[in-house]
Amino acid sequence: MTDLFSPLEMKRGPDWKNRFMLAPLTNQQSYPDGILSDDEFNWLTKRAEGDFGLTMTCASAIRARGVGFPGQLGVYDDKHLAGLTRLASAINEHGSHSVVQLHHAGMRTPHDLIEGPPECPSDNEEWGAKALSLEQVENLKEDFIAGAKRAQAAGFHGVELHGAHGYILGQFLSAEVNQRDDKYGGSLENRSRILFDLIAAIREQCGENFSLGVRLSPERFGMQIGEIIDLAGQLLVDDRIDYLDMSLWDVFKPAGEDSYKDKSLLSMFTDLPRSHVKLGAAGKIMTASDARRAMDAGLDFVVIGRGAILHHNLPELVQHNADFEPATLPVSAAHLKQEGLSDTFVKYMRNWRGFVADDAVS
Numbered sequence: 001m002t003d004l005f006s007p008l009e010m011k012r013g014p015d016w017k018n019r020f021m022l023a024p025l026t027n028q029q030s031y032p033d034g035i036l037s038d039d040e041f042n043w044l045t046k047r048a049e050g051d052f053g054l055t056m057t058c059a060s061a062i063r064a065r066g067v068g069f070p071g072q073l074g075v076y077d078d079k080h081l082a083g084l085t086r087l088a089s090a091i092n093e094h095g096s097h098s099v100v101q102l103h104h105a106g107m108r109t110p111h112d113l114i115e116g117p118p119e120c121p122s123d124n125e126e127w128g129a130k131a132l133s134l135e136q137v138e139n140l141k142e143d144f145i146a147g148a149k150r151a152q153a154a155g156f157h158g159v160e161l162h163g164a165h166g167y168i169l170g171q172f173l174s175a176e177v178n179q180r181d182d183k184y185g186g187s188l189e190n191r192s193r194i195l196f197d198l199i200a201a202i203r204e205q206c207g208e209n210f211s212l213g214v215r216l217s218p219e220r221f222g223m224q225i226g227e228i229i230d231l232a233g234q235l236l237v238d239d240r241i242d243y244l245d246m247s248l249w250d251v252f253k254p255a256g257e258d259s260y261k262d263k264s265l266l267s268m269f270t271d272l273p274r275s276h277v278k279l280g281a282a283g284k285i286m287t288a289s290d291a292r293r294a295m296d297a298g299l300d301f302v303v304i305g306r307g308a309i310l311h312h313n314l315p316e317l318v319q320h321n322a323d324f325e326p327a328t329l330p331v332s333a334a335h336l337k338q339e340g341l342s343d344t345f346v347k348y349m350r351n352w353r354g355f356v357a358d359d360a361v362s
Helices: 038-049 078-093 134-154 168-173 193-206 225-235 288-296 306-310 314-320 333-338 343-349
Strands: 020-022 054-061 097-103 158-162 211-216 243-247 278-282 301-304
Touching: 020 314, 038 054, 038 078, 038 343, 078 097, 078 134, 097 134, 097 211, 134 158, 134 193, 158 193, 168 193, 168 225, 193 211, 211 225, 225 243, 243 301, 288 301, 301 306, 306 314, 306 333, 333 343
Parallel strands: 020 054, 020 301, 054 097, 097 158, 158 211, 211 243, 243 278, 278 301
Antiparallel strands: none
């Protein structure tokens, strides 16, 4: 258990008190204009109180036209600062490393949440999305940078760039989605240019005491495993970032592409050389045994999603019980409310098959 509960030394920002990161979890609890609600405040601070080494917000919109879901937390306007400051202060008071995840949904922005077509690296007929001009790409970068600076002004210890799950940074990375013929399209170097531009700018403008992470996913949404391995290899030795957060869906599964099927997906990233950059992963890490197994496979930290929804204090539970297993699914709505979920969040979780028990049996 030593590895899970030893501090994680960070080059920038405070060290983590343990190796548990709260995953950035969609919860739909804030207001339509992106202002933090009491429900979202309570949900997140309860996880910080529950001993997560790093507490991360949900994917937080860096512009109104890039929202990904109703009730999404915003970091695109100074009107968000009061709520963000309140949230950062409370997370920090619990000794958790506080992080805002910077997000733009791109072509996945729901049409009913914005006027006009969603934004995308290229025109996309399937999603009804319109390509960004070169000038608009530069403006997009400025909005990400402004979001980072606003998070810093609010008192957060750092930000994470959301480059996973087919959102806009992932859309630039995808050779399938990104059909541009300028400096942001074509080769992997060009398609990843926006990501490295953002890393450089945030590091320069937010300074050396502000942590910076990147989230990637190697499968689905037009991703090619080989390209994401190459990109992860670059990031793990990039002194400008502090951690790489891999979303793997299942950390113990084999890779989906035939050319990699003889290896576990996780090993392709843990085998990469790394400098001071820390490596973590998310994907069905639910039990104490899962967490230890993932760490033994070479991770520096584990990223907890569903387990953190079920138990606000999962790190504490694991620390005190080497055989800890989470509540059996489905759980009652009453259980989730006790764990800090609002009615809105419980309703959203009913979309996850088999997670919330029917009212008649809850």
